[in-house]
Amino acid sequence: MQTLRYLIQKEFIQIFRNKALLPMMTALPIIQLIVLSNAASNDVKDVRLVMVDNDQSEISRALTQKIDANDRFTLVEVSFSHDTAFELMQRNKADIILEVPANFERDYHRKEAPKVQMLVNAINGQQATVGSGYLSNIIASLNKEIQPQLSQTIGSQMAAVEVSSNNWYNPELKYPHFMAPGILAELAALLTIVLSAMNVVREREIGTIEQINVTPIQKWEFILGKLVPFLCIGLVLVTVGLLASKLIFDIPVRGSLFLVFGYAIINLVCVLGLGLLISNFADTQQQAIFVAFFFVLIFILMCGLFTPIESMPKWAQYATIPNPLAHFISVTRKVLLKGSSFWDIRWEFIYTIILAVLFNVAAVWSYKKQQ
Amino acid sequence: MAAVLVENIDKSYGNVTALKSIGFQMDDGEIFGLIGPDGAGKSTLFRILTTLLLPDGGRASVAGHDVIQEYKHIRKKVGYMPGRFSLYQDLSVEENLSFFATIFGTSIQENYDLVKDIYQQIEPFKKRLAGKLSGGMKQKLALCCALIHKPEVLFLDEPTTGVDAVSRKEFWEMLQSLKKKNIAILVSTPYMDEASLCDRIALMQNGEILKIDSPGQMVIDFQKPLYAIKTEHTYTALSYLRSASFTRSALPFGEFIHLTTNKPYEALQIKDDLERVGIPIQEVKRTAPSIEDIFLDLSQTNEPIDA
Structure with missing residues (x-):
């Protein structure tokens, strides 16, 4: 436990010492959130x-x-x-x-x-x-x-069926209300997956992992020591992002914020596990970033943010099940806009927990201290 | 009990053989040097003994534990300083040291005695980031980090490569004082002059050990007559000597040519011989062999040099 605490502490010291990384992790995603939520509109106006x-x-x-x-x-x-x-x-x-x-x-x-x-x-x-x-x-x-x-x-009277429609949950069809929670989920996942993948590979490139590997550190301690700091960063990002969305777009918060954060923790652990898994198979940061982008792009394009999952072909709909981003977006939209309860999003929870366990076990298992 | 015991270790990377049935024994409190050029297989051997790499064949044990079965015990008992500086460059001197102390379940205070002499030299810079230290100070910090958990065996892979002459000397003095604390030290170096500072050395080339002995004994055992020839016409002198019938080997050696002959000659005789063919010679003297002479001699018996 002492070891783990120190591993995490060390990681935080390094993160806060990196002058370029900190603004990249906080300011840039917020700018993206604001720009994308406004710009990525499916509204047809003209x-x-x-x-x-x-x-x-x-x-x-x-x-x-x-x-x-x-x-x-x-x-x-x-x-x-x-x-x-x-x-x-x-x-x-x-x-x-x-x-x-x-x-x-x-x-x-x-x-x-x-x-x-x-x-x-x-x-x-x-x-x-x-x-x-x-x-x-x-x-x-x-x-x-x-x-x-x-x-x-x-002189003849015809009966007509009248259809009156109303937009529930987003009555004025405000696009940012719909996009901001989704983009927030996307940014948090993207940032954490890339950061975690790069971090371990960096240790390999610099050679520090060699020194770590001859110590009695347990594999799970090492992986957890990487996971916890990035989980914290991810949660800070979600918090700041939600706050920004509320202040700027006035998005509704109808459901429980605890539910959103509870799910966010599981989801971030899940994508971090994937990032760490990628890092175990990459020798250089370049390789890691390419593999990470391969997954990130598929996740983003198939997560229901830009194209509704319901209008995808059947196989693609099934392919969104192992996509943690799709669940994250679904949860933020359901809980924030619809006020869904835990029972309504239980499947998102179940799928994400399964994925989180799979990715993290694979990450611990594939991290080799010995060649 | 042997600090390190290596028997018939083999290792190859694809088609390249890195180690060919290496075997040696190293005792407690001994400084054992692996001497050889780059690519001799020194680092591979280090990686096997520090449990980072699995050998293809053979057996090895460190501090009484088998490197394959009991690798977890070994990791608690050894200190390793890789050839490349591999501490956290973005952590300070102090943070690096306490990090490595903590992951070994100890603290700086607990084993301060052991590192005190070395750490005191870098203590004025303890707030400085490790990446901003000079080469010599980096090595001292790395040695501290490798020592902080009181290892039984210390593995130092080319610790003095890229370090200035003064720091190198200081570094070896530190190793001598660590030896007194009964820590076995396996050190590799491409510098032949450092060999004489070890208790025993193994001369390595192309994945094989050519000879193991104490440096002093190696010098005594070297029976061949050796001459140092000083001339300004090194190239012509070398070409002539290499074709001469009495020559066993002739190699450039700093400002001298080192010549070994098949049987003893008078130094003057060689000088006359060279001057007779029109090569001006400043000096010829009989000289004691250095480890480098011995290494070159041994490596030549394997590989005859072309004239």
Whole structure:
């Protein structure tokens, strides 16, 4: 125990003595948190639209007006020619072409269910799906407005199903509320995994590990002596990050903070174990950083931060189970935004504990004092 | 009981053989030197004896414990100073020392007697970071750290490489005083002049031990006549000597040429012989062999040098 205490103390002395490392561990992640939470938005705010009105009727003009009035759309041009509109899309001046065919209004009154054509530039998939969704809504609401007028004149009454929707947990759909907890989880994991992987390899590069290996230090003492200091740094980062998110973005804290921190400890132990495992197989810091990045990139891209896990293919959804980052993000979002209780996030706990045990046992086992 | 016992140790890295059935015994309170050039296998042997590396074959024990089965006991009883400075450069002198004391379950105070003489020399700089120390002071600190847990056997892998002449001398004086405290010291060095400071030495080359004996005895045993020749025309003199029939070996040796012959000659006879072929000679004298002469002589019997 005395040995372990001293190992940890030594690690802290070294960390605090490293003038470059300390700001890197604290200030940089907070800057990233602020920048990314604001910038990484899936919100589609400005869809540029070209209207091709071949009908020039009351209905088509009402549609044009309705689109123009919506602030999500910018009406780039109202044209009569399909080619002009297409040209605009080709030159990347427009995202959507809405084409109203000739005789649209006539067919409409004859109840022939005329079709409008929507051409969407799908290079930006997000813009395309969200934009076309908005547009469909506008067309549907226009449809609803003119239906009663029609039915009055014709005299038949149609029953319509009304759908009213409301955004729970994030009523104003504020993106930072959704992103900040996730990015915080991501940064904490990324920092600790890289720091722990680099640290042990550095000892190997400098040769200090040689000196340590001839001492009676136990393997678990050595690993734990590395794990505890970085766990503390990770927790400081989570605390500062949460505080910054609260002060800057005013993110809601609906669930228990104890739950968040309790889970954060397990998660950090888990990723630190992976970092230490990597370090045991790397001879140089360069090797360690490349392997660490291999994992970090996969973890980040498949953790549900940028693409919802539910919309991934089935195999990829299963692949998120051994991804500690995915669980971390899920927990922070659920607990902070939804106010979930321990029972709601029990699976995240279970998976992470299993991973933490696996990684750390492997790290102790693969750390060889003897060659 | 032998402090270190090595029997038929083999080790190879892939195709490269680092050690070929090495065997020697080292007693308590003895300074045993491994003398040989870089690549002789000295560090590999150190790593095996300090339980960092497993041998391919053979047996070795340190302080009465087998290096393979009882490696955990060995780690408590030995001090190791690797060839490369491997203390924490970002910790101070004092922090390094108390770190190594603590991980061996002891404290600086407890074994202060043992390191006192050495530590006092670096104590004025105890707040300085180890990385900012001079080469000689680094070695002293490393020796303190290797000693702080009162080891029975001390392993010093090239402790004086890259250290200035004064510090080297001081370092060897420290080893002599440690010897009096009954610590067995296995030390390696590429400097032949340090060999005479050991109780016994093993001359190593290409993973093999050429000879083991005390340096004094080695000098006595060296029967071949040895001459030191001083000339300003070293190259021509060497070429001539190497082709001469009486020559056994002729090697440049500082400002001299060291010549061994098949049978004894008069120094003047050699001088005349050289001057007759037009090589001006300043001096020829019969000289006592150094360890380097003995080493070169032994290594040549294995590998005949090309003329």
